[in-house]
Amino acid sequence: MTLSEIRAAAIAPALALLPARMSSPQAEAMLLAIGLQESGLTHRRQVGGPARGLWQFEQGGGVRGVLLHPLSRQHALAACEAHNVKPSAAAVYAALEHDDILAAAFARLLLWADPAPLPAVGEVAKSWDLYVRTWRPGKPHRNRWDVCYAQAMDALAGEEVPA
Template identity: 70%
Template sequence: MIETIRASAIAQALKLLPAKMTSPEAEVLLLAIGLQESRLTHRRQIGGPARGLWQFERNGGVRGVLEHKATRGYAVSVCKMRGVEPLADAVYAALEHDDVLAAAFARLLLWTDPKALPAAGEIGAAWDYYLRTWRPGKPHRHTWDGLYAQVMDAVLEAA
């Protein structure tokens, strides 16, 4: 599952973004956050409003990426390439069915943080980055280490 999402969603999303946004650190963090948020399975939040594998809310991550000075232009470009109107309602609706769009918006949300991405394997720093960028309502630190380890295993196997 991790490799499938990596190849079908993340790799395709990164092709829509500038090369400077592509790195092993970005892929590891995107996969770990995807596992944490949806187990890379649920495209509609169970009992909540979030959509997509990275669980974006319309007035949270979606609006944030569309309006942030560092990501707005990239977000509009990605929306055009995916055939989605660059409006919060349209993106929010599309995230549930377009994993490439969801992965691109997830990468753009990471881009809004001025700090450098943590190195692959820095579990605690990755957790802190996730908290700053996703601002989860009910963070589950007790699951992060195990999910992060799954990502590291999958990435090392693929290398």
């Protein structure tokens, strides 16, 4: 799939589930870059690890964190209801592997729960900092981030980019 197809099939419907203020080019850039960094936007089950979904959520911190955080909880419950998923960490974790819209919604909600505003499109270093702070990757690969983020910006500009 191309990034424009991912935007249309997963990100746009996910953002439509959430309040309009959560939708922005900055949010889309982060979602695309993080998805590329985490899974290449192709692996819904982490290679050699426990994470699930295109944005690679683990059950404990990621899924449970979004379900429990005061800024994301209400929206996470609504997204679960819209997708007929029981709002428990185990049920959401299992669903993320097969439901890209729910996965994108949870990814956006994880970013929403961070107190800092989203970096402007093009602020690569600040975007990296936000990614590391919110996803807390076990083995962060800063050298890949610039390429992933550049691909995200190309997709926002309307250039066809394969995932």
